[in-house]
Amino acid sequence: xxxxxxxxxxxxxxxxxxxxxxxxxxxxxxxxxxxxxxxxxxxxxxxxxxxxxxxxxxxxxxxxxxxxxxxxxxxxxxxxxxxxxxxxxxxxxxxxxxxxxxxxxxxxxxxxxxxxxxxxxxxxxxxxxxxxxxxxxxxxxxxxxxxxxxxxxxxxxxxxxxxxxxxxxxxxxxxxxxxxxxxxxxxxxxxxxxxxxxxxxxxxxxxxxxxxxxxxxxxxxxxxxxxxxxxxxxxxxxxxxxxxxxxxxxxxxxxxxxxxxxxxxxxxxxxxxxxxx
Amino acid sequence: xxxxxxxxxxxxxxxxxxxxxxxxxxxxxxxxxxxxxxxxxxxxxxxxxxxxxxxxxxxxxxxxxxxxxxxxxxxxxxxxxxxxxxxxxxxxxxxxxxxxxxxxxxxxxxxxxxxxxxxxxxxxxxxxxxxxxxxxxxxxxxxxxxxxxxxxxxxxxxxxxxxxxxxxxxxxxxxxxxxxxxxxxxxxxxxxxxxxxxxxxxxxxxxxxxxxxxxxxxxxxxxxxxxxxxxxxxxxxxxxxxxxxxxxxxxxxxxxxxxxxxxxxxxxxxxxxxxxx
DNA sequence: AATGTTAATATCAAGTAGATAATAATAAGG
DNA sequence: CCTTATTATTATCTACTTGATATTAACATT
Numbered sequence: 074x075x076x077x078x079x080x081x082x083x084x085x086x087x088x089x090x091x092x093x094x095x096x097x098x099x100x101x102x103x104x105x106x107x108x109x110x111x112x113x114x115x116x117x118x119x120x121x122x123x124x125x126x127x128x129x130x131x132x133x134x135x136x137x138x139x140x141x142x143x144x145x146x147x148x149x150x151x152x153x154x155x156x157x158x159x160x161x162x163x164x165x166x167x168x169x170x171x172x173x174x175x176x177x178x179x180x181x182x183x184x185x186x187x188x189x190x191x192x193x194x195x196x197x198x199x200x201x202x203x204x205x206x207x208x209x210x211x212x213x214x215x216x217x218x219x220x221x222x223x224x225x226x227x228x229x230x231x232x233x234x235x236x237x238x239x240x241x242x243x244x245x246x247x248x249x250x251x252x253x254x255x256x257x258x259x260x261x262x263x264x265x266x267x268x269x270x271x272x273x274x275x276x277x278x279x280x281x282x283x284x285x286x287x288x289x290x291x292x293x294x295x296x297x298x299x300x301x302x303x304x305x306x307x308x309x310x311x312x313x314x315x316x317x318x319x320x321x322x323x324x325x326x327x328x329x330x331x332x333x334x335x336x337x338x339x340x341x342x343x344x345x346x347x348x349x350x
Numbered sequence: 351x352x353x354x355x356x357x358x359x360x361x362x363x364x365x366x367x368x369x370x371x372x373x374x375x376x377x378x379x380x381x382x383x384x385x386x387x388x389x390x391x392x393x394x395x396x397x398x399x400x401x402x403x404x405x406x407x408x409x410x411x412x413x414x415x416x417x418x419x420x421x422x423x424x425x426x427x428x429x430x431x432x433x434x435x436x437x438x439x440x441x442x443x444x445x446x447x448x449x450x451x452x453x454x455x456x457x458x459x460x461x462x463x464x465x466x467x468x469x470x471x472x473x474x475x476x477x478x479x480x481x482x483x484x485x486x487x488x489x490x491x492x493x494x495x496x497x498x499x500x501x502x503x504x505x506x507x508x509x510x511x512x513x514x515x516x517x518x519x520x521x522x523x524x525x526x527x528x529x530x531x532x533x534x535x536x537x538x539x540x541x542x543x544x545x546x547x548x549x550x551x552x553x554x555x556x557x558x559x560x561x562x563x564x565x566x567x568x569x570x571x572x573x574x575x576x577x578x579x580x581x582x583x584x585x586x587x588x589x590x591x592x593x594x595x596x597x598x599x600x601x602x603x604x605x606x607x608x609x610x611x612x613x614x615x616x617x618x619x620x621x622x623x624x625x626x627x
Numbered sequence: 628a629a630t631g632t633t634a635a636t637a638t639c640a641a642g643t644a645g646a647t648a649a650t651a652a653t654a655a656g657g
Numbered sequence: 658c659c660t661t662a663t664t665a666t667t668a669t670c671t672a673c674t675t676g677a678t679a680t681t682a683a684c685a686t687t
Contacts, residue, residue: 093374096425098466133358145370151457176450178428313645315666334654336664591635595634612685613633614683616684617635
């Protein structure tokens, strides 16, 4: 039965691609950003919030639940291209920082059929979105609290609705790197997206300390206090200004512009040293 | 044409899973270990080498080229289960540390058809392999040299054969995390496996500094010099013993056994504090 | 008993990070 | 114009971490 081939061309000509079982793949994309909430008090600093973009499903399965933007990949695009396509459809933004997070493959993660999904995370400066968001999509502010060393509590809220869940940080065994997911059923989030959200936030939290990816969420010019707030809201802790400035000093470049009008000493505007323009 | 459903059950009953294009998925697994090369001189310390397991393909495509162990996933197993299955088939080992590396999805990465592959890395203590390896598989010592900040040179050798390639570390844009792969064609390694190998070594290099994964490659009892050599061969640089001992001190536990007979002060045997047994 | 070798510890110096104090520059209100 | 509240920015002190060298210990061989 096994035919012997003498060259790769010959083999490929005969190849029957239905020999192995097939499945569908999707990409899900966790779009993260920081917002500036204007406060009424001129003296009070605006409060930065960390937020992610969710869309409401208007079809089955998980009809009317929230989920990450995503979609099936096409046969002529890579996963990354697929994620970028979804990202652009959702935000109208191109050339966005995007990073592969993890590929989720639980056999029953989708009730329709076997679907493996690769999650990406994207970092954007929310203010660059010119047009309104699509009707069914919405920013949710994130608060992620490490309750114990092994337990996360996550709260997502968009002003009207609140979604919360607990995630167990414990590793399955010591033989793997995956989180165990302890939310038996979340009634507001679709699929395995809670764990995607936490994986992405964790990744950002780590990488913000040893890479420059945070600048993908910043406008071109910013004050060091603003940048510090972004760090604070992502790391979920207060930082001391002198130390923060010391650490960030070699990544940023002072411009000769300042931001005035705040009722206190004006702050110098900085820009990212590594920026292309 | 769009039928309206009133419940998820109803929707799923009607669902046509052929609606979206499908593809095959494989897992590839990068099995890494450190070897102890016995030296003839009783005084000379054995030299540790860092090595990975490759198998020679005996079918098309890439017949007679070396590649990572791997295989198609089944419809009733997760990617991780698939990787573990391949790992066990290759080494007869169970309960091995395994970690998802990256999912590769270039459209033409396999000449047969569209195949997306998720790469895993596994860390083993080579000495635990009781039986011989399969006939077509073989350990290759790795030397990975960072030639410039953006350029890697990798040399794999198994005593008879040498495989080398250059990999460009430059990121595609600043909008992604993927390495650009500069080996137009490698005539000894199949598929995109050169980049998988480098990704895995990089990951290990990083994680060895802030996690305890190195102990997955160690026997139960070891001397601190042996452990230091493992660090040195992975990080590809010499470390100072006093500083190394200081850093590693709280991760290991001294036993009351020693290793004698080397013509110098005997070394205490240690074990990993976090080990289960 | 002398020698060569690695194991293990002690110690010094340089650099990093956490914290507090001091000074600067504005807007608002009198 | 002067005072006040507020944040921006810099200076400085101390504790801790890290890189490096020196010292002592314990063996096997000759």
